[in-house]
Amino acid sequence: xxxxxxxxxxxxxxxxxxxxxxxxxxxxxxxxxxxxxxxxxxxxxxxxxxxxxxxxxxxxxxxxxxxxxxxxxxxxxxxxxxxxxxxxxxxxxxxxxxxxxxxxxxxxxxxxxxxxxxxxxxxxxxxxxxxxxxxxxxxxxxxxxxxxxxxxxxxxxxxxxxxxxxxxxxxxxxxxxxxxxxxxxxxxxxxxxxxxxxxxxxxxxxxxxxxxxxxxxxxxxxxxxxxxxxxxxxxxxxxxxxxxxxxxxxxxxxxxxxxxxxxxxxxxxxxxxxxxxxxxxxxxxxxxxxxxxxxxxxxxxxxxxxxxxxxxxxxxxxxxxxxxxxxxxxxxxxxxxxxxxxx
Numbered sequence: 001x002x003x004x005x006x007x008x009x010x011x012x013x014x015x016x017x018x019x020x021x022x023x024x025x026x027x028x029x030x031x032x033x034x035x036x037x038x039x040x041x042x043x044x045x046x047x048x049x050x051x052x053x054x055x056x057x058x059x060x061x062x063x064x065x066x067x068x069x070x071x072x073x074x075x076x077x078x079x080x081x082x083x084x085x086x087x088x089x090x091x092x093x094x095x096x097x098x099x100x101x102x103x104x105x106x107x108x109x110x111x112x113x114x115x116x117x118x119x120x121x122x123x124x125x126x127x128x129x130x131x132x133x134x135x136x137x138x139x140x141x142x143x144x145x146x147x148x149x150x151x152x153x154x155x156x157x158x159x160x161x162x163x164x165x166x167x168x169x170x171x172x173x174x175x176x177x178x179x180x181x182x183x184x185x186x187x188x189x190x191x192x193x194x195x196x197x198x199x200x201x202x203x204x205x206x207x208x209x210x211x212x213x214x215x216x217x218x219x220x221x222x223x224x225x226x227x228x229x230x231x232x233x234x235x236x237x238x239x240x241x242x243x244x245x246x247x248x249x250x251x252x253x254x255x256x257x258x259x260x261x262x263x264x265x266x267x268x269x270x271x272x273x274x275x276x277x278x279x280x281x282x283x284x285x286x287x288x289x290x291x292x293x294x295x296x297x298x299x300x301x302x303x304x305x306x307x308x309x310x311x312x313x314x315x316x317x318x319x320x321x322x323x324x325x326x327x328x329x330x331x332x333x334x335x336x337x338x339x340x341x342x343x
Contacts, residue, residue, distance in 0.1 A: 001064050002048045002115040003027045009064055026056070048115065058082065064114070071106040073099065081155060091127075097137040108142050118142065124149040126161055130309065157210050163311050165214045169221050176206045176228045184235055195236040196253055203232060207258055212269050215262040217314040225258050264341070266320045267327075271340050274300070285317050298329030 006027070010020050027050070031043035050057040065080065072078050076089040076099060087107065089100050111118050120141045126149050127134045139146045151160040151167055158168035183198050190198075207225055216222055233249040234240050250256075272278045274286065287303040302321050307313035324332065334340035 001050055001061060004047075005114055006050075006060060006064050009067075013063065013066075023056075023060070027051075065116075068107070068110060071110045072103045076100055076103045084155065086154060091135070094135065094137075097135065101137070101139055104139055104141055112142075120144040120146060124152055126150065126152060126159075128159070128161055128163060130162055130311065155210075157214060165216050166221065168214055169216060169224060172206060172209075173224050173228055176203050177231070179203050179206065180228065180232055180235060192236055192238070195238075199232045199236060203228070204258075208261065208265070211262045212266050213316060215259075215266060215314075215319070217310070217319075222259050229255060229258055263323060266316065267323055268337055268341060269316075270320045270324055271332075271334070271337055274302075275337075277337070286321075298327065298332045300329075300332045301325050 003024070007020060007024055010023060011017075015023075030046040030051075032046055033043050034041045050060045061083070062080075068080070068085075069078055072087065075096075076087060079086040079088075087100070087103065089096060091097055091100070108118060118141050123141060124147050125139050151158055153159070158171055160167055179202055180199075183195070183202065187195055187198055207228060216225075230246045230250070233246055233253060233255060236253055237249045239249060269278070273280050273282050276282065289301055289303055302324060304321050304325065305312070305318040307318050312318060331340065331343040334343055
């Protein structure tokens, strides 16, 4: 982030000159040195970049890249999170592929104009489809051919071409088991309460991160996730005898099945969407029936989706709507999400 161009953008969005001057002074007169084996290089003045670890740093970076959306034309869309950028679009024809390619070219030009460089070696593209006859196309950035990936990780979630969650869940369970092994080494003499807190703090969040999106419907994947918690229950209770009931250990620790927690979390998110508490356009995804049927449980029924594939049928909206419509009226009519969760 070149400082002079950042100052220009601050002025363009209407930041008052007094504050712009203050930020300019904040960024200016900075130097950096390299220290190796007790020796230091000569100080070098810094003319770009935002201070790492500062409160202002992320905000200034976001301001700098905020107008990147202007170079992308519909139907191509961009999602930004810090320095991660996702460009995506529906492709049904060669023309759609050309539009994406053109947007990548304009994206590259924007980066060059504003002193930023795309790391094409870390950039990939993928076709997310169940079709076998995918239209071939090679995308480039700055004349560099992008590598086609069968899967990629975005914000900690592994996405695959066929939108299956086997790989992600395998990775999650592997990482969770590694952490559990580490805790067994470090906390083998700890009390049960400390072990329980450690599990809830360091392992269960791994098993549930973004599970609203990837919650599996296949029994083998559900079992794989539950096995991690069952191992954790033995660790918490310091009981590795094969004949002793793990179910009783889970009950004594008040650890409910992960599947039940995933369903509750999905319903909580849906409650917030339905009540306009999340920045999701509910009218784009949800439809209410014109007439109320006498067969339904409550007056907040949402029309279910008609799914042509298992992937779509078990994705968030179709699956959670089925759960929602089956709830009793006393639950769906809760005044807020806290009351909803208690019911």
